[in-house]
Amino acid sequence: MPAYEFSTSADGQPVFRKYSAGAPDPSLCAEAEGLAALAATRTVRTPAVVAVSDRELLTERIQPGSPSSQSWQLLGQQLGALHSLTERCFGFTADNFCGATPQPNPQLADGYQFFAQHRLGYQGRLARDAGLLEGEHVQALERLGGRLPELVPEQGPALLHGDLWSGNLLFDSGGQPVVIDPACYWGWPEADIAMCALFGGFPELFYTSWADAASPAPGWRERLPLYQLYHVLNHLNLFGMSYHGQAIAILRRFA
Numbered sequence: 061m062p063a064y065e066f067s068t069s070a071d072g073q074p075v076f077r078k079y080s081a082g083a084p085d086p087s088l089c090a091e092a093e094g095l096a097a098l099a100a101t102r103t104v105r106t107p108a109v110v111a112v113s114d115r116e117l118l119t120e121r122i123q124p125g126s127p128s129s130q131s132w133q134l135l136g137q138q139l140g141a142l143h144s145l146t147e148r149c150f151g152f153t154a155d156n157f158c159g160a161t162p163q164p165n166p167q168l169a170d171g172y173q174f175f176a177q178h179r180l181g182y183q184g185r186l187a188r189d190a191g192l193l194e195g196e197h198v199q200a201l202e203r204l205g206g207r208l209p210e211l212v213p214e215q216g217p218a219l220l221h222g223d224l225w226s227g228n229l230l231f232d233s234g235g236q237p238v239v240i241d242p243a244c245y246w247g248w249p250e251a252d253i254a255m256c257a258l259f260g261g262f263p264e265l266f267y268t269s270w271a272d273a274a275s276p277a278p279g280w281r282e283r284l285p286l287y288q289l290y291h292v293l294n295h296l297n298l299f300g301m302s303y304h305g306q307a308i309a310i311l312r313r314f315a
Contacts (some may be wrong), residue, residue, distance in 0.1 A: 061160055062088060066121060075110050075118040084114035090156035092117055094242035097153075097219060103142040104135075104221070105238045119240075125233040129265055135229075135237040136266040139221075140273020143249035147217040150174040150246050158223055158243040161186070161294050165245045171217060175248065175290075176205025183293035192296050192304065200315040204289075211286060211314060213277040217246040223291075224252060225259045250280050254287035285310050 062085055067077040078088060092112040099106045107119040152165035164182055168174045184201040187193040222243030230238040253270060256262050289310045296303040
C-alpha cells in the first residue's frame with residue numbers, strides 16, 4: 061500500500077502526496093485515472109491531479125471543514141447527476157483497484173454478466189483460493205449470479221466512484237463535498253449507493269437527495285445488501301475471517 065504525507069510540489073504548491081517507497085505501484089496511476097474521469101463529468105468534485113507516476117501521486121490539498129445538512133444534500137444531488145450520465149457499456153477503460161485488491165473491468169454490454177463474473181464471482185474465487193470460503197459458498201455465489209436478472213431491475217451503466225464511504229469523502233473549508241480514492245468503473249448506480257450505506261452510512265438527507273436526482277426503481281433500499289456483498293467479500297479477502305459471517309448472511313439472503 062502507498063504511504064501518505066502532506067508535501068509541496070516542485071513549484072511550491074501545497075499537495076497531498078501518495079508514494080511508493082519500494083516497487084512501482086500501478087494503483088497510483090489507476091487512482092489518477094479515476095479522479096480524472098470523475099472530474100470530467102463536472103458533477104462531483106475531486107482533488108485536482110498535480111502530477112502522477114508509478115512512484116507517486118500528487119493531488120490538490122483540500123483544506124478540511126465540517127459538513128452541514130446542505131453539504132449532504134448537495135452530495136446526494138451531485139451523485140445523482142453523475143449516475144444520470146449514461147455510459148456505453150459496463151466495465152472501464154482499464155483494470156484498477158478496490159482498496160489493495162485488483163479490480164477487473166472488462167467492457168461488457170450485459171450488466172448482469174459483469175456483476176456476476178467480475179464482481180461477485182471474482183471476489184469469491186479469491187476467497188476460495190485463500191481458504192476463506194468453502195466450495196459450497198462459491199457455488200452459492202454462482203447461483204446468485206444466475207438470479208441477478210430476477211433481483212436487480214434493468215439499469216444502464218453509469219460512471220461510479222466505486223468505493224464511496226466516509227473514509228473516501230472530504231468536506232472543504234466551505235462545507236463542499238470532495239470525493240477521493242475512487243475505484244471507478246461503469247456499473248449499476250445502486251451499487252455506488254450501497255457502498256455509501258455499508259460502513260456507518262451517510263445521513264438520510266443524502267439518500268433522499270440522491271433518489272430525487274437519480275430516480276431509482278422502487279425497492280432500491282432493499283437491494284443494497286446484494287451490491288454490498290462485493291465489498292464485504294473484498295474486506296474478507298483483505299482483512300480476514302472477521303467479515304466471513306456478514307458475507308455468508310448476505311449470500312444466504314439472496315442466493
